[in-house]
Amino acid sequence: QQQVKQSPQSLIVQKGGISIINCAYENTAFDYFPWYQQFPGKGPALLIAIRPDVSEKKEGRFTISFNKSAKQFSLHIMDSQPGDSATYFCAAISGGYNKLIFGAGTRLAVHP
């Protein structure tokens, strides 16, 4: 019930293309869904986050789409750039748990 399932495991996109990463959860108590970006040798860094009372949140080239009924959310990276090449983690938390539950991660490679 506390799992967050993430797909795909790896993704290759051409420069300028759209990168899409999907996550699904079971626990309806989750009320905050952040995405983290991790570069090699660094810790994950918060990229963008959404609460379930909205269906979409956009920050620059990054958009989260949220489907509460399907218990799914996704990250879209528009106009993908080589500098976006990193590992992306979705996560979920609820106030009663005090800890983020992470997906397994997606390794994104953007080719020039």
Place this chain on the structure above:
Amino acid sequence: GAGVSQSPSNKVTEKGKDVELRCDPISGHTALYWYRQSLGQGLEFLIYFQGNSAPDKSGLPSDRFSAERTGGSVSTLTIQRTQQEDSAVYLCASSPQGQAPTYGYTFGSGTRLTVV
């Protein structure tokens, strides 16, 4: 400090030895978390501190693992009698308060532990 600081950044140890990993959180952050990231894997929760107390240590994989936090600041994760399967990157994160996930976590760069 400006960020979460972890030391050492790399540690190679022989199987059976004990190791201590240190985390220095952002000043004023009351919540502190330890996660483990195995090669190519996601982040596995180990333990959560609120102040000096650990209300959730459910992720510690065995009794060889322990952690403490002193002065509401620095935390040490200790692994006794290390095994090869303990090889991983150990990440520490802090946040202003455990009940406010909107602040997000700030992660350190991790300690890469290799058990040979």
